[in-house]
Amino acid sequence: MVRFFRTNDVKTAYIMSYEPDDGGGGMFARTSGKRLAILFGLAFFGAFMLIQVVQGFPLRDILIREKITEERAIAIKQGDLCVIDTPDHPREIKNCPYNVGDRVIVTYSKNNAAIEAHRLAG
Known part of the structure; x- marks a missing residue:
């Protein structure tokens, strides 16, 4: 871009250069x-x-399931469903052959409601 400026009645051309904008x-x-x-x-x-x-x-906890095996007593029995109380929450045993008060050894995964294995404590 060329601009002309007057200084003391003489036209002087100044060339101004700039870098193009890259879009900010x-x-x-x-x-x-x-x-x-x-x-x-x-x-x-x-x-x-x-x-x-x-x-x-x-x-x-999702990728590595921590298995817990412990002995617990049957707290409630309704029909063929037994409930045991574990430290994190109650768990159910379906088709339960045990009676209320029986001591059962259960195996389950931490943060999972299902009981994987159960047997009467000897």
């Missing part, structure tokens, strides 16, 4: 797509790990 993208406009994908992936992974730390690693 700033840092991200000059970054390749591969680097942006890596940056996004790292940000996502960091946020995911932060949530896991804050929540006490709940994903571990």
Whole structure:
């Protein structure tokens, strides 16, 4: 772009140059797509790990089932359904051959309501 200015009755031409605007993208406009994908992936992974730390690693409980075997007494029996009281919540035994008060050894997964195995304590 050329502009003319008058100084002391003499026309003087000044040439002004500028760099074309890149659309205002700033840092991200000059970054390749591969680097942006890596940056996004790292940000996502960091946020995911932060949530896991804050929540006490709940994903571990889903992926790695902790088996618990303990002896408990039958608390309630209704028909062929028995209920035992475990530390986290009551659990049911279907087609239950036991009576109220019987001591039963049960095996179950932590954070899962189902009983995997049961037998009368000897």
